Amino acid sequence: MQQWRGAVMASLVVVFVAAVSAANAQPPGAPPLLRVFLTDGTSLTSFGEWVRMDDRIVFSLPLSDGPTPDLQLVTLAAGRVDWVKTERYAQTARMVHYASTRAEDDFAQFSNQVAAVLTGVAKEPDPKRRLAMAESARSALAEWPRQHYGYRATDVQQMLSLLDEVVSDLRAAAGQDTFELNLVSTTPTAPADTLLPPPSTAQLAEELLAASTLAESPAERTTLLERVVGLIERAADLLPAAWATRVRTTAVGTLRTERATDLAYSKLAATTLDRAAQRARAADVRGLERLRAETLKADAKLGAKRPAELGVMLAAIDAGAESARRLRLARDQWRLLEPVYRSYQRSVRPALVALAGAERALEDIRAQAGPSPAALRKTITRFYKARPAVNGTNPPAQLAAAHALLKSAWEMADNALTLRMRAVETGDRARAAEASAAAAGALMLTVRARDDIAQAVKAPALP
Numbered sequence: 001m002q003q004w005r006g007a008v009m010a011s012l013v014v015v016f017v018a019a020v021s022a023a024n025a026q027p028p029g030a031p032p033l034l035r036v037f038l039t040d041g042t043s044l045t046s047f048g049e050w051v052r053m054d055d056r057i058v059f060s061l062p063l064s065d066g067p068t069p070d071l072q073l074v075t076l077a078a079g080r081v082d083w084v085k086t087e088r089y090a091q092t093a094r095m096v097h098y099a100s101t102r103a104e105d106d107f108a109q110f111s112n113q114v115a116a117v118l119t120g121v122a123k124e125p126d127p128k129r130r131l132a133m134a135e136s137a138r139s140a141l142a143e144w145p146r147q148h149y150g151y152r153a154t155d156v157q158q159m160l161s162l163l164d165e166v167v168s169d170l171r172a173a174a175g176q177d178t179f180e181l182n183l184v185s186t187t188p189t190a191p192a193d194t195l196l197p198p199p200s201t202a203q204l205a206e207e208l209l210a211a212s213t214l215a216e217s218p219a220e221r222t223t224l225l226e227r228v229v230g231l232i233e234r235a236a237d238l239l240p241a242a243w244a245t246r247v248r249t250t251a252v253g254t255l256r257t258e259r260a261t262d263l264a265y266s267k268l269a270a271t272t273l274d275r276a277a278q279r280a281r282a283a284d285v286r287g288l289e290r291l292r293a294e295t296l297k298a299d300a301k302l303g304a305k306r307p308a309e310l311g312v313m314l315a316a317i318d319a320g321a322e323s324a325r326r327l328r329l330a331r332d333q334w335r336l337l338e339p340v341y342r343s344y345q346r347s348v349r350p351a352l353v354a355l356a357g358a359e360r361a362l363e364d365i366r367a368q369a370g371p372s373p374a375a376l377r378k379t380i381t382r383f384y385k386a387r388p389a390v391n392g393t394n395p396p397a398q399l400a401a402a403h404a405l406l407k408s409a410w411e412m413a414d415n416a417l418t419l420r421m422r423a424v425e426t427g428d429r430a431r432a433a434e435a436s437a438a439a440a441g442a443l444m445l446t447v448r449a450r451d452d453i454a455q456a457v458k459a460p461a462l463p
Contacts, residue, residue, distance in 0.1 A: 031047060031048030031049070031097075032048070032093040032094060032096070032097035033045055033046070033047060033062075033093065033198060034046040034048070034049065034050060034059075034086075034089065034090045034093050035086065035089050035090075035093075035196060036050055036057065036059055036076070036081060036086055037081065037082040037085040037086045037089065038080055038081060038082060038214075039079075039080055039081065039082050042210060043196075044059075044061060044074065044207045044210065044211055045061055045062060045199050045203075045204065045207060046059035046060065046061065047059075047060045047061065047062040047069060047071055048060060049090075050086075050090075052078060054078075055077060055078045055079070056075055056076065056077065056078055057075070057076050057077075057078050057081055058073065058074070058075050059073075059074055060072065060073055060074070061073075061074050061204070061207060061208065061211060062199075062204065063204060063208070063227065063231055064201070064204070065198055065201075072208065072223075072224065072227050074211045074215070074220075074224070075215065075216075075217065075220060076211070076214050076215070076216075077214075077216060080214060089195075091149075092195060093195060094149060095149040095150065095151075096195060098148065098149050098151065099149070099151055103148065103149075103151045103152075106148065106151075107144075107148075107151060107152050110140075110144060113140075114137050114140060114141060117133055117134075117136065117137045118133075118134070118137055118163075120133055121133045121134050121137070121166075121170075127170065127173045130170055130173075131167070131170040131171060131173075134163065134166060134167050134170050135167060137163065138160065138163050138164070138167055141156055141159055141160055141163065142156075142160060144156050201231070201235045201238055201239060202239055202240070202243060204231065205228055205231050205232055205235075205239075205247055206247070208224055208227055208228045208231065209224075209225075209228050209247060209250065209251060211224050212224035212225045212228065212251075212254070217308075218258060218261070218262060218305075218306060218308075221258060222255065222258050222259070222262075225251050225254055225255040225258065226255065228247065228248075228251040229248060229251050229252060229255070232244050232247060232248045232251075233248075261302065261303075261305050261306065262306075264302055265302065265305075265306045265309045268295070268298055268299075268302070268313070269309055269312070269313055272291065272295050272313045272316070272317070273313065273316050275291055276288060276291060276313075276316050276317045276320040277320065279291060279320065279324065280320035280321070280323045280324045280327070280462060281327075281461065281462045282324075283324045283327040283328040283331055284324060285321060285324045285325055285328060288317055288320055288321040288324055289321065291317055292314065292317045292318070292321075295310070295313050295314065295317065296310075296314075323462060327460055327461070327462055330460035331459060331460050334459055334460055337396065337398065340396045341396070341398075341399070341456070341457040342457075344393065344395055344396060344399055344403075344457075345453070345457060347389060347392075347393040348389050348390065348393055348403070348406065348453070349389070350385075350386040350389040351386050351387075351389040351390045351406065351410060352406075352450065352453075353386070354382050354383055354385075354386035354389075355409065355410065355413060355442075355446050355450075357379070357382060358379050358382070358383065358413055358417070359443070359446075361375060361376065361379045361417070362413060362416060362417075362439040362442055362443050363439075363443070365416050365417070365420045365435050365436060365438075365439040366416075366436050366439040366440045366443065367436070368432050368433070368435075368436050373421075373424055376417065376420060376421055376424070377421075379417060380417050380418070380421065383413070383414055383417060387410075387414075390406065390407055390410045391407075398456055399453065399456050399457070401452070402449060402452035402453045402456050403453075405445060405448055405449040405452055406449035406450075406453065408445050408449075409442055409445035409446040409448075409449045410442075412438050412439075412441045412442035412445060413438075413439070413442035413446070415435075415438045415442075416435045416436075416438035416439035416442055417435075419431050419432075419434050419435035419438060420432065420435040420439075423435055
């Protein structure tokens with residue numbers, strides 16, 4: 001009896017699938033027209049799915065009808081959207097679109113798969129294996145409506161009722177005396193909302209104009225207004241003349257205002273950023289505080305219409321103020337230490353002069369091209385006299401590193417001169433080579449020491 005019922009079930013499903021497969025499945029068409037309902041009760045058309053990203057909604061607003069219309073990307077604040085109504089309408093639109101395109105073909109393929117399984121049930125000799133196959137088919141049937149917008153839910157429910165009887169018989173045949181109550185929650189097959197008709201060209205123009213008033217980005221607002229004007233000009237023959245004139249005049253006037261506002265803020269930003277940089281370089285903290293207040297006042301006078309641009313200007317002023325505070329502190333410290341720096345410069349000046357005067361001789365020693373013994377003795381004498389300027393000077397902490405470099409340069413130069421003199425006295429080429437290396441090091445370190453000292457005693461400034 002159980003085998004007979006399984007065969008009967010397989011036959012019934014095969015017949016059902018054959019009927020479904022005979023239907024002409026419609027090819028997938030254009031994406032469904034969804035609606036973004038706003039909190040003020042109006043709506044905007046979305047060609048295909050909209051996307052919610054954090055506090056924004058992004059969608060494509062069609063500018064014409066047909067399967068491949070010209071599209072305009074629109075971004076709105078999520079707080080302006082009636083999400084309950086928008087999501088409910090989207091579910092209805094998806095359901096209707098699915099039913100009119102892929103649903104019949106999907107259901108036919110799915111039913112064929114179920115039928116194949118149930119046909120196998122009738123042929124399977126193992127009772128437990130037969131039961132498992134039937135239960136798998138039942139589970140797939142139960143899931144179909146939920147995953148496919150409730151399409152053919154009534155047919156599926158009828159098949160489930162018959163399949164439940166078969167599963168009960170198969171359980172008995174497999175030696176199972178337990179009873180399971182399988183409750184199936186079906187997805188509603190009736191649309192939750194009535195779909196609105198496709199918008200006319202005039203309605204699309206009105207929606208573009210409305211979207212331009214809601215867009216938070218000035219660039220997007222300008223683009224939307226330009227698209228409104230372009231749409232009206234392209235479809236002028238299809239639109240009521242009075243309506244087209246009114247909407248175009250509104251769009252052009254708003255577009256002119258937007259561009260004038262852009263220009264005003266561009267000038268304000270250029271002036272503000274330039275003044276902020278100047279006052280930061282001058283360590284003018286008070287001046288930057290006044291500039292901030294002046295910028296806020298100018299923004300209010302312009303209607304506070306560009307918060308993003310204002311934010312950039314204020315951020316630049318605040319960054320400049322922070323740099324000015326650091327620079328002011330550094331300059332005040334420098335003024336406090338300036339007498340110490342000047343005293344140090346006077347103390348080491350003889351050493352710097354001696355190194356500068358020895359440069360020609362050190363170049364000759366490096367190249368092993370001299371100098372003459374007389375010139376060498378004269379340079380050594382000057383070095384001996386200037387030695388206290390290096391060894392006897394106690395530098396301030398801020399100049400300790402630069403002074404150590406100066407001392408190293410001095411010692412290497414002194415060593416180069418001494419080694420060269422010994423090489424001249426003995427004719428020792430090895431010592432002449434050692435003197436050359438020492439002279440090269442002295443020349444390099446002298447330049448670095450001179451630059452480091454000059455930089456250390458220089459008044460602080462911004463790059």
